[in-house]
Amino acid sequence: MRPTSPIGLHRVVDPPGVLPQAARTLDPDPAIGSDEVRIRVEALNLDAASYRQLEQAHGGDGAAVRAAVLAIVAERGKMQNPVTGSGGMLVGVVEEVGPASTLGLTPGDRVASLVSLSLTPLRIEDGLARWDGRSERVPCDGTAILFGRSIAAVLPDDLPADLAMSVFDVCGAPALVARVVADRIDRGLASVVAVIGGAGKSGSLALAAARANGATRTIGVVPVEAEAALLKGADLADAVALADARDPVALAEAVGAAGGPADVTVVCVDVPGCEHGAILATAEGGVVVFFSMATSFTAAALGAEGLAADVTMLVGNGYVPGHAAYALEVLRGSPGARALFEARLARETTQP
Amino acid sequence: MRPTSPIGLHRVVDPPGVLPQAARTLDPDPAIGSDEVRIRVEALNLDAASYRQLEQAHGGDGAAVRAAVLAIVAERGKMQNPVTGSGGMLVGVVEEVGPASTLGLTPGDRVASLVSLSLTPLRIEDGLARWDGRSERVPCDGTAILFGRSIAAVLPDDLPADLAMSVFDVCGAPALVARVVADRIDRGLASVVAVIGGAGKSGSLALAAARANGATRTIGVVPVEAEAALLKGADLADAVALADARDPVALAEAVGAAGGPADVTVVCVDVPGCEHGAILATAEGGVVVFFSMATSFTAAALGAEGLAADVTMLVGNGYVPGHAAYALEVLRGSPGARALFEARLARETTQP
Numbered sequence: 001m002r003p004t005s006p007i008g009l010h011r012v013v014d015p016p017g018v019l020p021q022a023a024r025t026l027d028p029d030p031a032i033g034s035d036e037v038r039i040r041v042e043a044l045n046l047d048a049a050s051y052r053q054l055e056q057a058h059g060g061d062g063a064a065v066r067a068a069v070l071a072i073v074a075e076r077g078k079m080q081n082p083v084t085g086s087g088g089m090l091v092g093v094v095e096e097v098g099p100a101s102t103l104g105l106t107p108g109d110r111v112a113s114l115v116s117l118s119l120t121p122l123r124i125e126d127g128l129a130r131w132d133g134r135s136e137r138v139p140c141d142g143t144a145i146l147f148g149r150s151i152a153a154v155l156p157d158d159l160p161a162d163l164a165m166s167v168f169d170v171c172g173a174p175a176l177v178a179r180v181v182a183d184r185i186d187r188g189l190a191s192v193v194a195v196i197g198g199a200g201k202s203g204s205l206a207l208a209a210a211r212a213n214g215a216t217r218t219i220g221v222v223p224v225e226a227e228a229a230l231l232k233g234a235d236l237a238d239a240v241a242l243a244d245a246r247d248p249v250a251l252a253e254a255v256g257a258a259g260g261p262a263d264v265t266v267v268c269v270d271v272p273g274c275e276h277g278a279i280l281a282t283a284e285g286g287v288v289v290f291f292s293m294a295t296s297f298t299a300a301a302l303g304a305e306g307l308a309a310d311v312t313m314l315v316g317n318g319y320v321p322g323h324a325a326y327a328l329e330v331l332r333g334s335p336g337a338r339a340l341f342e343a344r345l346a347r348e349t350t351q352p
Numbered sequence: 353m354r355p356t357s358p359i360g361l362h363r364v365v366d367p368p369g370v371l372p373q374a375a376r377t378l379d380p381d382p383a384i385g386s387d388e389v390r391i392r393v394e395a396l397n398l399d400a401a402s403y404r405q406l407e408q409a410h411g412g413d414g415a416a417v418r419a420a421v422l423a424i425v426a427e428r429g430k431m432q433n434p435v436t437g438s439g440g441m442l443v444g445v446v447e448e449v450g451p452a453s454t455l456g457l458t459p460g461d462r463v464a465s466l467v468s469l470s471l472t473p474l475r476i477e478d479g480l481a482r483w484d485g486r487s488e489r490v491p492c493d494g495t496a497i498l499f500g501r502s503i504a505a506v507l508p509d510d511l512p513a514d515l516a517m518s519v520f521d522v523c524g525a526p527a528l529v530a531r532v533v534a535d536r537i538d539r540g541l542a543s544v545v546a547v548i549g550g551a552g553k554s555g556s557l558a559l560a561a562a563r564a565n566g567a568t569r570t571i572g573v574v575p576v577e578a579e580a581a582l583l584k585g586a587d588l589a590d591a592v593a594l595a596d597a598r599d600p601v602a603l604a605e606a607v608g609a610a611g612g613p614a615d616v617t618v619v620c621v622d623v624p625g626c627e628h629g630a631i632l633a634t635a636e637g638g639v640v641v642f643f644s645m646a647t648s649f650t651a652a653a654l655g656a657e658g659l660a661a662d663v664t665m666l667v668g669n670g671y672v673p674g675h676a677a678y679a680l681e682v683l684r685g686s687p688g689a690r691a692l693f694e695a696r697l698a699r700e701t702t703q704p
Contacts, residue, residue, distance in 0.1 A: 007659060021628065149659060172657065247369070276373075290667070297642070297645075297652075302670070308671055309669070310673050315642070315653050317656045317665055320662060
């Protein structure tokens with residue numbers, strides 16, 4: 001077997017010496033090294049920002065989007081959107097486990113990868129024939145490789161696979177929010193939590209996790225009435241506020257009117273331009289957690305400075321130990337969040 | 353006095369409802385509102401990117417650059433480069449303080465603004481007659497307005513103005529590093545601190561602040577031998593390591609060899625591509641603080657996830673209350689850092 005690096009350096013083709021996530025191209029050869037694992041892929045879940053970019057770039061033409069994804073994977077050996085830099089995740093069945101692998105997997109395990117597609121060697125074998133190019137969920141057949149250092153979650157027995165995957169896609173959010181809120185509560189700090197994009201996947205779990213960890217008040221912010229209705233129906237937040245997150249003044253006012261400013265503001269929307277609003281909506285000494293892949297680092301850094309805002313700003317790390325299991329726990333404990341996820345899956349399935 | 357918004361919304365002319373930094377035009381009327389402060393401007397310091405753009409656009413013709421800046425300010429009511437979007441800062445003397453101002457300023461105070469010119473209402477009164485248009489430093493006479501929420505640092509009596517301003521330019525870094533390190537020490541957590549770009553302005557103050565707050569060990573990482581010599585001469589770090597910060601594997605190895613991994617890694621270099629290295633160089637449970645404006649949000653977020661790295665990542669906020677005064681304190685307490693700053697100023701003055 002070929003010598004391997006636990007972080008997959010041996011799979012990097014171009015340019016040499018960079019990490020797989022930064023590489024232009026990876027080697028998706030299905031033959032595994034001693035600490036690697038090969039997955040027989042069943043489906044990809046494209047990151048929301050990536051899918052939106054592809055959809056907009058191709059005017060919603062499903063066939064064109066499908067062709068674009070095939071071309072990216074063929075050229076790069078991985079599914080990393082060249083514009084957004086983001087990837088997504090995959091689900092499949094463990095096919096072969098290298099003798100030195102420490103991931104605790106067994107051939108036959110049905111797993112979701114929890115490291116991004118943006119660094120996962122991938123080979124597609126069916127031309128994505130079963131995908132219409134019109135949603136983030138991509139049924140496919142192919143192989144993917146997990147490195148020595150990786151994260152894969154075995155799919156649970158008590159939940160449908162697509163629901164579990166849908167949760168895994170965003171499991172960093174509830175875990176990090178739980179950590180931030182619990183830490184503040186431990187230290188006796190105020191904890192009004194506002195989630196921008198509260199009706200979405202990561203947003204709804206973030207709200208549930210905030211509440212589960214003792215948030216003083218939870219506020220879900222949504223851009224349109226339909227999402228406000230969904231969120232109210234799910235009973236996930238103490239207050240629901242309507243605002244365009246790209247309008248900083250409107251967002252801050254809406255959060256204020258709903259019981260803010262927030263001590264913890266969680267940004268879970270994927271549109272650019274939400275940094276100033278999130279900062280403005282946050283109380284002095286508060287925390288802003290950015291999960292959106294559309295977040296601009298400079299807008300956040302300069303925005304806080306320009307507003308003389310004493311806030312701690314976190315780059316939302318998609319990984320917290322135990323995050324996958326924790327997110328499933330949050331879902332199981334929150335009928336409202338579960339309903340939102342299930343409704344979303346139903347819409348995706350029935351969309352023309 | 354006119355009703356005001358603490359973030360200056362009342363000064364926004366076009367388009368209405370946006371923040372001053374995002375506005376096309378501001379109202380620079382010198383008559384102040386109750387929480388505002390008027391500064392009699394002595395000099396502007398154009399942001400480097402802004403000046404470079406103007407210089408290139410006008411082929412180095414100083415008179416043309418001067419005319420361009422006058423036109424921008426006359427049209428926009430602020431000095432925000434329409435191409436780069438950046439501003440800079442100013443130095444002046446406090447002329448009038450509104451009765452509701454909480455900035456703690458007194459007429460006669462000589463101050464540097466620490467919020468960008470890109471959001472500061474400005475009126476120039478001398479046609480920039482004393483500026484040759486050939487450097488970023490713009491002697492001028494005019495008025496500028498600080499909002500209720502703003503940041504201005506009083507220039508110290510005991511340090512040359514250009515040295516103080518040079519420190520103010522990067523004062524967010526030592527303040528936030530101090531806060532992070534002190535918090536970890538308080539909680540009994542390990543605190544090996546690595547500063548990537550340790551010989552630069554923000555890096556040197558970050559090293560000094562880390563040491564002053566009880567860091568277990570400080571490691572300064574630099575890319576070239578000349579900077580290593582500077583840093584060793586300044587006696588700012590317990591260890592100096594040589595590595596290209598854009599090479600994650602090399603960076604992590606260099607930090608390891610110098611006494612790492614780091615519990616707190618501070619990124620103070622302005623070149624893109626340092627995210628993965630910073631993460632890889634950081635121990636589990638550690639903190640990465642990104643100050644570089646070249647930081648990519650997605651590279652940081654996806655990088656940590658892809659490496660299964662349990663690290664807290666902070667967007668380096670340029671503002672921490674008291675940061676300007678604190679940075680001057682750090683400089684005064686660190687002959688090594690001061691020597692680096694003075695040498696740098698001397699080089700800038702003698703450059704053709």
